[in-house]
Amino acid sequence: MQGYSDDAVLVNEVSQALGAALRQGESVIVVATLEHLDKIAQKLEQEIRDATALASDGRYLALDAAEVLSRFMVNGMPHPERFSDIFGQLIARASLVSGPQRAPVTIFSEMVALLFAHGEADAALRLEELWNQLARTHSFSLYCTYLTQSFATAESRDIFLRICPEHSRIVSTEEGPEMAGDEQGRAPGRRREAEISAEWQKHEQRFRHFVEAVQDYAIFMLDSQGNISSWNKGAERIKGYKASEIMGKNFAVFYPEEDVRSGKPPMELEVAAREGRFEDEGWRVRKDGSRFWANVIITALRDESNNLVGFGKVTRDITDRMQAQQALDRANQELRKEVLDRKLAQQKLAESEKSLRALSLHLLRTQDEERRRIGRDLHDSLGQILTVIKMNLQSLLAKTGNPDPDLARCIQLADDCIKEVRTVSYLLYPPMLEELGLKSAVSWYLDGFSARSGIRTTFEASSEFGRLPREMELALFRVLQEGLTNVHRHSGSRVAHVRLAADGAMAILEIRDTGRGIAPFALERLGEDWMGLPGVGLRSMKERIQELGGRLELSSSEKGTTLTAKLPAAGQSS
Numbered sequence: 034m035q036g037y038s039d040d041a042v043l044v045n046e047v048s049q050a051l052g053a054a055l056r057q058g059e060s061v062i063v064v065a066t067l068e069h070l071d072k073i074a075q076k077l078e079q080e081i082r083d084a085t086a087l088a089s090d091g092r093y094l095a096l097d098a099a100e101v102l103s104r105f106m107v108n109g110m111p112h113p114e115r116f117s118d119i120f121g122q123l124i125a126r127a128s129l130v131s132g133p134q135r136a137p138v139t140i141f142s143e144m145v146a147l148l149f150a151h152g153e154a155d156a157a158l159r160l161e162e163l164w165n166q167l168a169r170t171h172s173f174s175l176y177c178t179y180l181t182q183s184f185a186t187a188e189s190r191d192i193f194l195r196i197c198p199e200h201s202r203i204v205s206t207e208e209g210p211e212m213a214g215d216e217q218g219r220a221p222g223r224r225r226e227a228e229i230s231a232e233w234q235k236h237e238q239r240f241r242h243f244v245e246a247v248q249d250y251a252i253f254m255l256d257s258q259g260n261i262s263s264w265n266k267g268a269e270r271i272k273g274y275k276a277s278e279i280m281g282k283n284f285a286v287f288y289p290e291e292d293v294r295s296g297k298p299p300m301e302l303e304v305a306a307r308e309g310r311f312e313d314e315g316w317r318v319r320k321d322g323s324r325f326w327a328n329v330i331i332t333a334l335r336d337e338s339n340n341l342v343g344f345g346k347v348t349r350d351i352t353d354r355m356q357a358q359q360a361l362d363r364a365n366q367e368l369r370k371e372v373l374d375r376k377l378a379q380q381k382l383a384e385s386e387k388s389l390r391a392l393s394l395h396l397l398r399t400q401d402e403e404r405r406r407i408g409r410d411l412h413d414s415l416g417q418i419l420t421v422i423k424m425n426l427q428s429l430l431a432k433t434g435n436p437d438p439d440l441a442r443c444i445q446l447a448d449d450c451i452k453e454v455r456t457v458s459y460l461l462y463p464p465m466l467e468e469l470g471l472k473s474a475v476s477w478y479l480d481g482f483s484a485r486s487g488i489r490t491t492f493e494a495s496s497e498f499g500r501l502p503r504e505m506e507l508a509l510f511r512v513l514q515e516g517l518t519n520v521h522r523h524s525g526s527r528v529a530h531v532r533l534a535a536d537g538a539m540a541i542l543e544i545r546d547t548g549r550g551i552a553p554f555a556l557e558r559l560g561e562d563w564m565g566l567p568g569v570g571l572r573s574m575k576e577r578i579q580e581l582g583g584r585l586e587l588s589s590s591e592k593g594t595t596l597t598a599k600l601p602a603a604g605q606s607s
Contacts, residue, residue, distance in 0.1 A: 043178055044069065047141055048076035050176055054139040055081055060092045060127035064142040067464075068417070070095050073141075091130040094123065097464045098143045104465070104477060109153065111160045117167060119469075124171045138173040146179050150420070151448075152427050251348040254334075257341050259284050259302055271350050273320030284346065287317045289324065305331040306341055314355075317348065326355040337442055361388070407461055415454050423447035456481065463510075471506040472498060472533060475513060479531060486521045489528045497535040505600050508577040509542045512585070512598045515574050516544040524548025524594060539583075540602040543595060551589040574598070 051061050051073070063073060074095065087093040105115035127138045142164075148157040164175055251268035253261055260283050264276040272279075272287060279286075285298040292298070292315070305311040310332045317327040332345045368381055426444045430437065466474040472494050479490040500506070513531065520529050526548030534541045578585045583600035 040069070040072070044072045044076055047176070047178070048073050048080065051139065051141060052077055052080045054137075054174075055087060055093065060130060060138045061094070062123055062127055062138065062140045063093070063095045064098045064101055064140070064144055065095075066099070066143060066147070067097055069143065070097070091126065094127060094468070096468050098147050100464050100468075102144050102147065104473070106156070110156050111163055113163060113166075116160075116163050120167060121171060124167075124173050128172070138171075139176065140173050141176045143178065145177055149179065150424060151451075152424075249349065251346075253346055255284055255302075255331075255344040255346055257343055259298060259344070262343065268348070271319075271325070271348060272317075278320075287348075289316050289318055292316075301329075301331055302344060305333045305344055309333055314351070325350050326352040337445055419447055419451045419454060423451060466506055466510055467503065470500045471509055474506075474510055475531060475533065478510075478513065482517055482521075482529075486517075488517075488521060488526065490517075491528070491530045492533075493531070494533040495535055498533045498540065499535075501540055501600070501602070505540070505581055508581055508583075509540070509598055509600065511577060512542060512574045512596070513544065516596045519596075520544070520546045520548065520594075524550075526593065535602055538602055539599045542598045544597075545593060545595045547593040550591050550594055551587075 047069075051063065054061055055077075063070060065073065077093075081087070088095070101119070104119055105112050107115070124138050124140075145157045145160050145164075148154075148160060167173075168175070247265060248267045248270050251271045252265045253268050254263040256262050260281055261279055262281075264274075264279060268279075269275055283298075285293050288298055301311045301313065310330060312331075313329050315327065315329070316324045317329070318324055328349045328351050330347045332347075333341060334343045334345055336342050372381060423444060426440060426447060430440050430444065433440075463474050463477065465477055475494070476492055479492055482488065483490050501509075517529060517531075520526055524546045526546035528547055530543075530545045532541070532543040532545075534543070575585050578598050578600065581600055583598065586597040586599070588595050588597075
């Protein structure tokens with residue numbers, strides 16, 4: 034165990050240790066924060082010439098600590114069997130790839146430090162015990178670190194003394210936290226209330242600057258009646274209003290007159306309040322009266338008592354994308370009418386549809402990359418800021434020595450924000466999909482889907498189903514997301530069954546519900562021409578699967594609906 038107070042020192046020390054292990058032929062598993070993963074990888078690239086090849090060969094495995102924790106934490110504590118299964122498999126696989134000599138495995142983990150930093154001391158101690166239990170059945174060396182500032186209080190130092198016996202060696206890269214009082218005789222670690230308030234304001238200002246600096250999205254807040262209470266630069270750029278002109282006005286001012294007359298703005302707030310969020314695409318109006326096509330997401334905001342306190346609204350101008358799609362659709366329709374009966378027309382139509390599919394696939398790839406970037410930005414930037422805020426609030430609560438319900442409520446809100454940011458970032462692009470494969474990612478996603486939707490899920494995966502190429506696993510995961518979204522929105526089913534299977538040369542994903550089913554005429558149309566469907570959900574799924582040489586099948590009756598995706602399993606590995 035090593036203590037540190039400076040990230041640069043941590044990265045340097047860890048990189049040297051891991052580099053030495055790799056040069057000696059050992060396999061390395063790194064379970065760290067995304068920020069540290071990137072810095073350690075960059076450092077190893079400088080020190081080891083073939084570091085990239087080692088990662089490709091499986092001798093260097095990098096995992097997101099928060100993501101892995103979510104796989105075995107149950108009711109706030111690490112689950113022994115889940116932990117043992119996950120790391121037992123990882124250690125066995127890492128040992129195998131090192132060759133016949135079965136070189137030792139070196140592990141660097143920040144999971145215990147993360148738990149301790151989040152105030153979950155009992156869980157951190159339990160995880161230390163589980164590492165030692167795993168060492169009785171598996172051969173590996175564990176290297177972990179703690180932020181020395183975490184042990185500044187008397188309570189945290191007691192926990193530190195309980196942690197030490199779990200380690201064979203304890204070092205520090207710098208002097209430990211100051212234990213004496215200050216020149217005014219105040220107790221160790223205590224700070225004046227004004228200083229803490231100033232630090233809180235600094236973090237709050239940093240978060241506000243983050244939101245205000247975004248220019249590609251209009252991000253603003255509404256009170257419970259729909260009146261605007263905040264305004265960022267992206268909102269000013271997209272909608273044309275300065276903050277002084279729009280603050281306090283109702284958000285209905287952005288809607289066309291026909292939408293206002295039909296009651297669309299209050300309807301959107303009602304849906305968001307009832308279901309937690311509302312998403313829509315449609316025309317919106319700028320200050321100068323011009324219209325633009327917008328993608329809009331409204332999220333209901335509630336306090337710790339679940340009372341509605343307002344809404345968060347994110348708007349993006351996607352007029353160019355909509356116009357491009359409309360232009361392609363018009364061109365395709367004109368081509369069908371003009372040269373339908375001639376061979377040349379058929380050739381041009383095929384080329385047009387091919388271009389449309391290429392555009393659709395390009396948009397899907399762009400969307401995946403954007404989801405990955407936004408998810409990572411949320412986790413690395415906003416998630417880290419919120420974590421620091423929570424830690425500071427917890428430190429304040431511990432140091433004051435008096436229970437403060439307002440402060441405790443702030444800590445709970447900060448924790449809820451951290452969990453929500455982590456969930457959103459992983460839903461956008463789950464790192465587990467690349468690191469542990471589709472089976473693990475499906476199991477994780479179903480747990481979250483059931484918790485969010487109230488729909489019970491079952492999951493069955495055949496033992497023959499192994500890893501697939503990255504593009505195939507991503508395509509099947511997106512089919513899972515879209516299929517379960519349709520079950521939640523349209524089927525009325527209270528249960529969803531998911532199955533992964535390997536049938537000869539095909540990998541199969543099946544999603545089955547027990548809902549109301551699809552009308553026969555609609556099902557017939559799906560079978561004839563998926564490209565003609567309104568919306569992009571099913572079309573996106575079909576395009577993803579077809580591009581990879583597979584097919585998507587849909588069957589339905591009054592007893593429910595089954596969606597099946599099949600892909601060629603060539604290259605599947607266990």
